[in-house]
Amino acid sequence: MSPCVASLDIVNSSKLTAAKRRKLLAIVEKCMQVLKQESKDLVYEISRGDSIQLLWKKNANEALRQCLWMHMMLLKEGFDMRTGFGVGSISLITKTLATSDGKAFQLSGRCLDAIKNTDNRIAVAFETEALNHEWTVHNIVLNYVLQRTTAPQAVAMALMLQNKTQLEVAKALRIKQPSVHQRLKAGGWVIIQSVVNRFQQIQQ
Template sequence: MKTNAVVITGDVIQSSLLDPKERGRLQKALEQAFAVVKKKEKSFDVEQYRGDSFQAVITKNPGEALHFSLMLMAMLWKEDFKARLAIGTGEISFNAKKIVTSDGPAFQNSGPYLDELKKKNGLISVVGPHPAVNQEWEVHCQSLSFIIERWSAPQAEAVLEQLNGLTQVQAAEKLNIRQPAVHQRLQGAGWQVIQLVLRRFEQQAPSMF
C-alpha cells in the first residue's frame, strides 16, 4: 500500500573525527533530539545507521516536517554538533520492517540528495516530485543553509525555544538570561527569515506530493 510521507535523511558533519567521549555525547544528543520530536509528532519514526547517520519518516502533519527538521538541527547545533538534512516528499511504495530498507519516491527524494548536499557543502534540502516546486525550494534551502551555517550554540538555543513555542520572555527565563539577549540572539540567527520559510513550507506542503 502506497503512503504519502516525508522522509528526512541526516548525518552529523565530521563525526568520524570525534573521540570516544565526544561520540558518547553525540549519541546522547541524538537520542534526546529524536525523543523531543517524537513527543511532538507521534508519526515520527527514526533509525540510525553507520553510527552518525539517520533516516526518519513522518506520515502525518507533513506541513510540520521542516519545523521538526530545524528542531533536530538546533538541538544538535546547541551542543556544537553540526548536521545536514535532506527532506524528501512523496510516496512510500515499499514498507520494510526497517526504515532504511524501505523504498519509494519519498526515499529517493531524500537519501540521494544528502550526497548532493555534501558535494555542494549545503546543510538542508527539500525535494519532491514536482520540478517547479523543487526549483523554488532550492532557493529557500540555500538561504537556510547560509543562515544556519553561521549559528552559534547560543543562537541555536534561542531558535530552538522559538520552535518549541516559547515567547522571548519565557525563553529568557528558561535560559536564565534577559529578554533583550534572547532578541539579539534571534536576530543574529536569522529568525525572521526562518519564520517566513517555515510559513511557506506549511502553505506548500499539500502540493508537495
C-alpha cells in the first residue's frame, strides 16, 4: 500500500462573501473531524480556509473514497473543489506538510496545477507509470460525474461513500428507496463505486 497525498483547492474561493467563507470553513473542519475518526493516521493542513492538503501514510486504501466523499459534502452545500491526488513514496516528513517531500507530494502538486485552469475537478496520478495509463481513463470518467453532480445527488452519494446501503440512505433522507436509487443512477454512482473499488484493489 502506497501513501497518498491530496492537494485541494476551493473553486472560485476569492468570490465568496465573508459569510460564505465562514460556512465553507465550518464544513471543511467538520469533514476533517469525520476523516480523522475513520483514518487515525491522517495528517492535514488548512491554509486560508480554501486550500487543504492531506496525507494518508497507512490507511491509504480509503483515501480516494474519502476524497470523493469530501467532494460530495461540498457539492451538496453549493461549494466545489479541485483535487490533485498523488500515490507514491514519501521521502521526507517535516513538521508541516508544506515542507514535506516525496513522489506522492510531487504528483499531487503537479496534478492540481494541471487542472487549475480547467473544468476538471480531480486528477489522480501514481508513481508507477503503468497505472497512470489506466487512470487516464478513470480520471476522465470521474470528472464527467463530478462536473454534473447536482446537490440532491451529492447528498445521496456522500452517504453511499460512507458505506451506507440504499435503505439506510433512504431512512437518513426520509425518502423512499426507489428515489435514492434514481438519484444514484442519475448521478453516476456506479462509476464512482467502480473507480473507488479499483483504487482499493490497487492499494491492497
